Structures are given as C-alpha cells and as structure tokens.
Amino acid sequence: MGQVIDADGVELWVERRGQGPDVLLISGLGDPAEAWQPQLDGLADRYRLTAFDNRGAGRTPLPEGPLSLARMAGDASALLRALQVPAAHIAGFSGGSFIAQELALRHPGVVRSLVLMSTMARPDPYFRSMTRYWHWMVEHAPDERAMLEAFFLWIYTPRAHADGMVDRFVEEALAFEHPQSVENFQRQLAAFTDHDALDRLGRITAPALVLAGELDLATPPRLGRVVADSIPDAEFEVLPGEAHQPFQEVPDVFNARVDAFWREVESRG
Known part of the structure; x- marks a missing residue:
C-alpha cells in the first residue's frame, strides 16, 4: 500500500x-510508481525498494x-531524507535516468550507485x-487510446506489439485512476x-551501470554509450533484442543484471 510523503513541501506518492x-x-515520462511493479515484486526479497510518482x-x-x-532531483534527495535513508542505489529509466544524473x-552523498536505463547525456x-x-x-x-497506441510505438519491441503485451499495457493505462493530464505530460516532456x-x-x-x-x-x-564514456569507470551493456523499456518487457533479465551490479557494489563496501 502506498502513502504520501512530504518531501520538502512536495507531497510525493511513494510505494515501498x-x-x-x-x-x-525513478520513473520516466508520465510513469507512476506502478511502472516498477516487476522490480517491486521481483527484487523485494533482497532489497528495500522505493518507487514514487514524480511531480505531475x-x-x-x-x-x-x-x-x-534540478527540482525533481531535489525531490528525490528530499524523499530519501524524509525516509531516513542516508544513501541508496539509484535506478532511473529514460527521463528518470536524467533525474538520476542530476541527483x-x-x-x-545520497547516491550509493547508479543504474541508468535508456539514457542520454544531451538530446x-x-x-x-x-x-x-x-x-x-x-x-x-x-482520444487517449489512440495517443497511447501511437506513443508505445517508440517504447516497446515489435515482439511486445505482436504478443499482446502492448495491448495489455494500453488497457492498464486506460484503467488507471490517476491519468496524467495533457499539460503535465507536456511540462514533464x-x-x-x-x-x-x-x-x-x-x-x-558513484559506481555506474548504463543499460x-x-x-x-x-x-x-x-x-547510452556517450553517457558511459563520460562517467569515470562506468559499465555499459546493450540488451540484445530489447527496446526502450526492458525492465517491463523482460524483467527477469533486467532484475538479474541490476542485482549482480548492486551485489558487486555492496561487496566493495
């Protein structure tokens, strides 16, 4: 069950x-905390995971x-303070990876390590x-359905469009009780x-893994290669056959990779 956390005056919805x-x-454009459900479910036996709804x-x-x-990175930092977490492994996806970079x-001081998924350094x-x-x-x-169907052409693999996964994501988005407004989508974008x-x-x-x-x-x-080349000692990996959102399409693959990275960081002390 999620809750509202006051992060320096911004009321963030948080799932732990x-x-x-x-x-x-840290989620990307328009995504609520539920976007990370495969990680909240799949990694909770090893980590204390916090996902939240970004502003808007x-x-x-x-x-x-x-x-x-900068403001959204400040929200993330304030959230960790409010939760009394001195430092955390940070995983950011797409726009969330941009926030993670700024964080x-x-x-x-609050960043134990960085996982940057579907990222860039400059448009x-x-x-x-x-x-x-x-x-x-x-x-x-x-209408909203037409918008989602078009938008998801950039997000998911042809495989996900063929096997019904994208249809399921569209239906879940349409059924979500807290849809993002047009204005908020445009301001985040x-x-x-x-x-x-x-x-x-x-x-x-911080140790960094760029996917x-x-x-x-x-x-x-x-x-992504530019980002990895710019961060000292960052690791870079391309996931074969995957598109923009593999942490949802192939969560077992994504979870295993980030788990291995975090275990390595933890082993270094």
Missing part, C-alpha cells in the same frame, strides 16, 4: 517494498512554477524532433528535453 540495501527507483505524474501534484530536472551531480536532433511530435500528439490525438549533463558527467564518482536496448528508437545505444 522489501528488506535489504536501499534502492530508489500519478498521485503527485505538479506545483505552479518552472519544472526542471548524482547535485546530491552525490540529439532526432530526440528533439521526436519530442516535438509527442508534445503535439498528446494534445491532438483523437519539456523538462526532460532540456536535459544536458554532457559536460558535467565526469564529476560523478541500453538494442532496438531502442527513443534513446538508442549510441546515446
């Missing part, structure tokens, strides 16, 4: 599960004023064109599109 070393899961997603409101990655740069022209289309699409799609940490990533000192899906259209492996 399990026992063990602390892990903070799920049950967390989006306050008036500018929205930035490691601005609040390094390229393709990404900017894609997100300009998304900004238009969410407002002008005929603008903040993520403004991400630029390329010239600062060399300052990250990319071989078939990812939104953040292809070449963008």
Whole structure:
C-alpha cells in the first residue's frame, strides 16, 4: 500500500517494498510508481525498494512554477531524507535516468550507485524532433487510446506489439485512476528535453551501470554509450533484442543484471 510523503513541501506518492540495501527507483515520462511493479515484486526479497510518482505524474501534484530536472532531483534527495535513508542505489529509466544524473551531480552523498536505463547525456536532433511530435500528439490525438497506441510505438519491441503485451499495457493505462493530464505530460516532456549533463558527467564518482536496448528508437545505444564514456569507470551493456523499456518487457533479465551490479557494489563496501 502506498502513502504520501512530504518531501520538502512536495507531497510525493511513494510505494515501498522489501528488506535489504536501499534502492530508489525513478520513473520516466508520465510513469507512476506502478511502472516498477516487476522490480517491486521481483527484487523485494533482497532489497528495500522505493518507487514514487514524480511531480505531475500519478498521485503527485505538479506545483505552479518552472519544472526542471534540478527540482525533481531535489525531490528525490528530499524523499530519501524524509525516509531516513542516508544513501541508496539509484535506478532511473529514460527521463528518470536524467533525474538520476542530476541527483548524482547535485546530491552525490545520497547516491550509493547508479543504474541508468535508456539514457542520454544531451538530446540529439532526432530526440528533439521526436519530442516535438509527442508534445503535439498528446494534445491532438483523437482520444487517449489512440495517443497511447501511437506513443508505445517508440517504447516497446515489435515482439511486445505482436504478443499482446502492448495491448495489455494500453488497457492498464486506460484503467488507471490517476491519468496524467495533457499539460503535465507536456511540462514533464519539456523538462526532460532540456536535459544536458554532457559536460558535467565526469564529476560523478558513484559506481555506474548504463543499460541500453538494442532496438531502442527513443534513446538508442549510441546515446547510452556517450553517457558511459563520460562517467569515470562506468559499465555499459546493450540488451540484445530489447527496446526502450526492458525492465517491463523482460524483467527477469533486467532484475538479474541490476542485482549482480548492486551485489558487486555492496561487496566493495
């Protein structure tokens, strides 16, 4: 059962599960904490996992004023303080990986390690064109179902479209009681599109694992490689046959990989 946590004045909806070393899961564009359900279920026997709704997603409101990655990284840091967690393994997906980068740069003391899934250091022209289309699409799609079906073309593998997984995700999203508004989607999207940490990533000192899906259209492996090359001693791995969201499509593969990484970090003390 989730709960609302006051994180320096922002009421974040939080889901917690399990026992063990602390892990903070940071979602991407529009995703509520439930996006991490395969990890909350699959890793709770080894870790104490915390997932939350970012500003403007799920049950967390989006306050008036500018929205930035720095503010969202501040939310993550404040949440850990409110939960009395001195430091955690941080896993961020897509836009959540951009927040995780800012968290490691601005609040390094709370970061035990970094897993950056479907990430980049700076938007390229393709990404900017894609997100300009998304900004238009969410407002002008005929209905929410049409918007999700179009959006998920960039997110999931052809396999997931063929075997019914995407249809199930669409139905789950339509049934979710706290859908993201058009305005909040666009404001989050603008903040993520403004991400630029390329010239600062060399300052990250936490152990880092960068994962990319071989078939990812939104953040292809070449963008993840730049991130890994920029963070000292970061590991980089491409997941064959996977797209933008493998932690949902092949959770057993994703969970095993991050578990091995966190175990290695823990073994170093």
